[in-house]
Amino acid sequence: MKITEVARKLNTTPRTIRFYEEKGLVFPGKTGNGYRLYKEADVKTLQAVLALREVGMSTAEIKTALEQEGGVSGFLHSQRSALYKEMLQIRDMITALDKMIEGNEKDAREESMIELAGKLKRLKEKRANWQDRWNFDDQAEVYDQNIKTTGYRFNVHENYWDALQMIKEWVDATSNEQGVDIGTGTGNLTGLFIEEDIPIIAIDQSKEMLKMCKKKFPRTDTRHGHFLSLPLKDHEADFIVSSYALHHLPDDEKELALAEMDRILSDGGRIAIADLMFKNKTDKQQLIDHLYKTGNREAIDAIEDEYYAEQTRIMKWLENKGYKVQVNQLNSILHLLFARK
DNA sequence: TTTCTCACA
DNA sequence: TGTGAGAA
Secondary structure (H helix, E strand, O other): OOHHHHHHHHOOOHHHHHHHHHOOOOOOEEOOOOOEEOOHHHHHHHHHHHHHHHOOOOHHHHHHHHHOOOHHHHHHHHHHHHHHHHHHHHHHHHHHHHHHHHHHHOOOOHHHHHHHHHHHHHHHHHHHOOOOOOOHHHHOOOHHHHHHOOOOOOOOOOOHHHHHHHHHHHHOOOOOOOEEEEOOOOOHHHHHHHOOOOOEEEEEOOHHHHHHHHHHOOOOEEEEOEOOEOOOOOOOEEEEEEEOOHHHOOHHHHHHHHHHHHHHEEEEEEEEEEEEEEOOHHHHHHHHHHHHHOOOHHHHHHHHOOOOEEHHHHHHHHHHOOOEEEEEEOOOOEEEEEEEO
16 A cells, blocks of 8 residues: 555545654555555554544654554553552542541541551552562463472462362353453463363463463463453453462452452453452461461461452452352362352 | 655744 | 655
8 A cells, every 4th residue: 555545544644654654653665666555554553553642642652552562452451550550549549538638627636647648658659569579470480380299288279270170160151251360370270261262361460471371372362460450341351260369469459459350340240269368367367376386387488478368358348249259168278259240 | 646855833 | 743845
């Protein structure tokens, strides 16, 4: 396609298209006489450029967007993720301010305001720098091996495959449903669905893990993202599964994660979670006491290193949102949670 | 027709 | 961030 043809098709002028080339957004080939020749792919990118321009992005921003891995859609998702983070911060600020207003009306002392401000600041920091303390990028190669080797006196992966299998069976998906696996890791759970030709989007915050997942199950749609901002539209998923992932989020963020799941899940959709948790606070204390008594340092270290959930708290949250919840405990720390919206 | 360059808002 | 005009 020559330049005027493309311009007409996209409702712009040849001049503008050349301008975008000057800014490094398209690279058409040239004919013998020096005329620009546009391929179908070039037209596509130009279309994207025009669209992004329309939304107010600068050519420089568009350039970085185009260069990002995952292309435009990857960029859009990361933009969404950034905005979502901001939105959460603003929401935190509003609740904190509401509390201050309330406190002020009751003629509270200044300390409580300062206290609140401090709490807000810490929350903000936590949100801003959730970091992968466990370094999953480095674990990608060895993760599957680690599942097989049982711990000395404490094996977090006991009943691992049972749990994944049970999730798959409970979800009971058909091949025209859209699934999502959050914190897919090396894709063990995702694989169970892929084997049966059930479309599933595998999400992980570790790009190395995603590579490994793609290697094991090439047909998987892998996407970079994390619990607090999932790269999916509202109500896009028919079912959500997640295994051995939620315990990497602090408790207050777990509820945000559930809210985010709720956002992408269609009405009547299912959530199935397998994770290390305690039934409730007293259960947690009892188990830890027991471990102390028996001197099982290994287990205590493992538990303290992560954020095991309280099953009842998650259950309550889901029920408040109108989910019908069913639970199943496989061993002292492994719980399954099935919820229907 | 198209390209390139300089200038302009 | 574009656009206009003129020369080739």
